[in-house]
Amino acid sequence: MRTRDWIDCPLGPPSAWPQSLKSLVGMMLNSKFPMFLIWGERLTCLYNDGYIPLLGLRHPRAMGSPFATVWPEVWNDIHPLILRAFRGDATYFENLPLTVTSRGKPERIWVTFSYSPLRDEAGVVAGMFCAFNETTGMVLAERRQAFGLRMSDRLKSLRDAGEIIHAAAALLGERLDADRVSYSEVSANGRELAVIHSWSGGALAPLPPQVQPMEGLGAQIAVELQAGRSVVVNDVLVDPRTAPHAERYHGIGIRAMLAVPLIKDGRLVTVLGCARMRPHDWSGEDVTLAGDVAERTWDAVERARAEEALTRQAATERDRLRTLFAQAPSFMAALRGPDHVFELANSAYLNLVGRRDILGKPVRVALPEVQGQGFFEALDHVYQSGEVFHANEARVVLQSEAGATQERYLDFVYQPLFDGNGRVGGIFVDGYDVTARRQAGIALREADQRKDEFLAMLAHELRNPLAPIATAAELLRHASMSPERTRRTSDIIARQVTHMTSLLDDLLDVSRVTRGQISLCWNEVDLHAVLAGACEQTRSLIEARGHQLRIAAPPQPLLVRGDATRLVQIVANLLNNAAKYTPEGGEIALSVQVERGWFTLSIVDNGIGMAADLLPRVFDLFTQAERSPDRSQGGLGLGLALVKSLVELHGGRAVAHSDGVGRGSRFSITLPALDASLAAPGEAASPSSGTSEASGQALSVLVVDDNADAAQMLELLLESAGHRVAVEHGATSALRRAQRETPQVCLLDIGLPGMDGHELARRLRALPGMEDAMLIALTGYGQERDRDESRAAGFDHHFVKPVDSIALLRLLRGTRHPGHSTPEV
Numbered sequence: 001m002r003t004r005d006w007i008d009c010p011l012g013p014p015s016a017w018p019q020s021l022k023s024l025v026g027m028m029l030n031s032k033f034p035m036f037l038i039w040g041e042r043l044t045c046l047y048n049d050g051y052i053p054l055l056g057l058r059h060p061r062a063m064g065s066p067f068a069t070v071w072p073e074v075w076n077d078i079h080p081l082i083l084r085a086f087r088g089d090a091t092y093f094e095n096l097p098l099t100v101t102s103r104g105k106p107e108r109i110w111v112t113f114s115y116s117p118l119r120d121e122a123g124v125v126a127g128m129f130c131a132f133n134e135t136t137g138m139v140l141a142e143r144r145q146a147f148g149l150r151m152s153d154r155l156k157s158l159r160d161a162g163e164i165i166h167a168a169a170a171l172l173g174e175r176l177d178a179d180r181v182s183y184s185e186v187s188a189n190g191r192e193l194a195v196i197h198s199w200s201g202g203a204l205a206p207l208p209p210q211v212q213p214m215e216g217l218g219a220q221i222a223v224e225l226q227a228g229r230s231v232v233v234n235d236v237l238v239d240p241r242t243a244p245h246a247e248r249y250h251g252i253g254i255r256a257m258l259a260v261p262l263i264k265d266g267r268l269v270t271v272l273g274c275a276r277m278r279p280h281d282w283s284g285e286d287v288t289l290a291g292d293v294a295e296r297t298w299d300a301v302e303r304a305r306a307e308e309a310l311t312r313q314a315a316t317e318r319d320r321l322r323t324l325f326a327q328a329p330s331f332m333a334a335l336r337g338p339d340h341v342f343e344l345a346n347s348a349y350l351n352l353v354g355r356r357d358i359l360g361k362p363v364r365v366a367l368p369e370v371q372g373q374g375f376f377e378a379l380d381h382v383y384q385s386g387e388v389f390h391a392n393e394a395r396v397v398l399q400s401e402a403g404a405t406q407e408r409y410l411d412f413v414y415q416p417l418f419d420g421n422g423r424v425g426g427i428f429v430d431g432y433d434v435t436a437r438r439q440a441g442i443a444l445r446e447a448d449q450r451k452d453e454f455l456a457m458l459a460h461e462l463r464n465p466l467a468p469i470a471t472a473a474e475l476l477r478h479a480s481m482s483p484e485r486t487r488r489t490s491d492i493i494a495r496q497v498t499h500m501t502s503l504l505d506d507l508l509d510v511s512r513v514t515r516g517q518i519s520l521c522w523n524e525v526d527l528h529a530v531l532a533g534a535c536e537q538t539r540s541l542i543e544a545r546g547h548q549l550r551i552a553a554p555p556q557p558l559l560v561r562g563d564a565t566r567l568v569q570i571v572a573n574l575l576n577n578a579a580k581y582t583p584e585g586g587e588i589a590l591s592v593q594v595e596r597g598w599f600t601l602s603i604v605d606n607g608i609g610m611a612a613d614l615l616p617r618v619f620d621l622f623t624q625a626e627r628s629p630d631r632s633q634g635g636l637g638l639g640l641a642l643v644k645s646l647v648e649l650h651g652g653r654a655v656a657h658s659d660g661v662g663r664g665s666r667f668s669i670t671l672p673a674l675d676a677s678l679a680a681p682g683e684a685a686s687p688s689s690g691t692s693e694a695s696g697q698a699l700s701v702l703v704v705d706d707n708a709d710a711a712q713m714l715e716l717l718l719e720s721a722g723h724r725v726a727v728e729h730g731a732t733s734a735l736r737r738a739q740r741e742t743p744q745v746c747l748l749d750i751g752l753p754g755m756d757g758h759e760l761a762r763r764l765r766a767l768p769g770m771e772d773a774m775l776i777a778l779t780g781y782g783q784e785r786d787r788d789e790s791r792a793a794g795f796d797h798h799f800v801k802p803v804d805s806i807a808l809l810r811l812l813r814g815t816r817h818p819g820h821s822t823p824e825v
Helices: 019-029 047-056 072-086 136-155 161-178 219-226 241-252 283-328 346-351 375-383 437-438 441-475 481-512 529-545 562-579 639-649 706-719 731-741 757-765 784-793 805-813
Strands: 034-039 044-047 091-100 107-119 123-135 178-184 194-199 210-213 231-233 256-264 267-276 330-334 342-347 389-399 407-416 424-433 523-526 548-552 558-564 587-595 598-605 653-657 664-673 701-703 724-728 745-749 774-779 799-800
Touching: 019 034, 019 044, 019 107, 019 123, 034 047, 044 047, 044 523, 047 123, 091 664, 107 136, 123 805, 136 283, 161 267, 161 283, 178 389, 194 784, 210 598, 210 799, 219 231, 219 256, 219 267, 231 724, 241 441, 256 283, 256 562, 256 757, 267 283, 283 330, 283 441, 283 481, 283 558, 330 346, 342 523, 346 424, 375 407, 375 424, 407 437, 523 529, 523 562, 529 548, 529 562, 529 587, 548 706, 558 562, 558 664, 562 587, 562 598, 562 639, 653 724, 701 706, 706 805, 724 731, 724 757, 731 745, 745 757, 757 784, 774 784, 784 799
Parallel strands: 548 587, 701 724, 701 745, 745 774, 774 799
Antiparallel strands: 034 044, 034 123, 091 107, 107 123, 178 194, 178 267, 194 210, 231 256, 256 267, 330 342, 330 424, 389 407, 407 424, 523 558, 587 598, 598 664, 653 664
């Protein structure tokens, strides 16, 4: 105000102002709150610093100017209020919307203010005072919150991803008065944009689902979206980012657009686009609101897709269980409520009761002839007490379709089914018609008993994973779950489904074998590879239980004709069996002996052993040793039955032996050799022979592998071929051993802890006397770049695990001096 030249102002210089005006101006200038006043007939405007942000570009020319020239765009709205103040009436307005252009372009603001009359020394109203506050931020925040609540209410009841996107796009389009809103997903490589859904306000046609390159939006726009920055284009013909592509945008009816990216885990995943047919100035509030909608929509869509996937997965498993239920050889039924209404019944149950219509009927109505035979009373007791009821060879008189009575004998169980509150809600009936067994007498009773035990065990094993699956499904019914809880719930279902799938796959395998429907893929197979594969499959269990596994096999090829996968399954099942029934810290020995024309593979453990009465039936279906109450051994008792069947399909036989309970077990399988002229056992090289094959020479070999079992197997293989073998499990100790002994051949595992095999090879080459040693790399990687890397480190040969023992022995057999070159494996 001091720098203003007041000569041309209607108020004149401040020194000539009336004292009342001076006092009011002094009070206003010393306040931080936005204020202004107008004085005199010309309505001259005076204001303080707090009012400047609202004036924007109008400052400083607004100082001392007529108020009508300061705010021409809102003059018609506020002039009547000013006149009221000059008549002596004060006014107050809260959150009044106004459209102003003080910041260079029209924008909507909200203000709270009061107009108060000002009087001069004579008591006459000479001016008006305004205390002012812009509440735009607060109003917009409240509106965003209200919009968010409305959107949450709209989306929470939706389960389909397409419906969610449509509802969110429609809400945003109506709020922003857009002509079209699109929701697009970005490919994993970030190069393509797929339009998933498009909403139209009516003037523009919705975009069809389509895939387009990100570059089609314009190179600069693609870069900004990938960086997570919103793209605001008020006019595609003017904006330099879109002008080169104006024809394309015109083709889809766009003149102004807003594109909001959504970044998840550092990657652009979706783009929410808003379009208008005419140029439009998008506000910062528009961008904020669109970003919030994009985030909420993505969360809801991800939740819906996760729920849909889980529902499909659960439905698949449910159908699989229903098929198993329907085709089960035992009769099964599910009863609901205190009246025991038939809810489910499989084919075997319907056959038992004469194929009558029982579903939806209480048991006393469906089977009236059973009244007085004790079955209904047993059902009532189970429902009231929650106790399981077992019956063996229970006699029941049923009525046939023709009306005749028939006597049957049943083994069955009534199993209570509990609801979420722990109360009995129904009963599961499971059993067998044992009439033929009772009529036939001794031999089938034992087998049927094992079937009963197996069914109880199967029911237990299937119910265990069903409980968390049911709980997880109930949780997913609540729309308020966070994405993290949805992911954790999904993980629980996936783990339990994997467990159930494993159980069902075992059942199907046994079914195929017993029905003769399994087919083998016949090939020439080396038992060395079978042993390696089986050891790899069972390693985690053996290591977890702290067992020591010793392996011994002749060095020569052990060729059989068979299915490699099934042979590995046979040996893995036997190793698993030994590991499960051997106390922690036990010993397991795996060996192969050669007899003329036959290979005998034996697995010996020092575990719990077997009673004499179990040995004759240990390979029978559903047979298991006694198990503790906590069922710690697990499984369904199918493994050994599969072993026997698969061995016999390969033309061999399986044998079990034990000296008694607590004295360990030995399982042996005998397979015909592919070459019937194999040497007798006395003619084969043994680990203690100390000589290599005639065509080679004894070498000093250093084996370095942090896997003790793998190192031991190589040691046995090489010693059986007559070589002198030293074993180390770390790079540092291997270097010390090499300095002392200067080995001719070094077999190095690449994946050593600390110093890897490549670095170890370089250091070995640098040792005196090791310049010409043969270095052989052992690794699980066999790409060309892996072989190049091993050659660069100084290796002579590169073997991919599991090591081809035949090729390795052939390589060493041909080594007349270190550094001899042969093809890599």
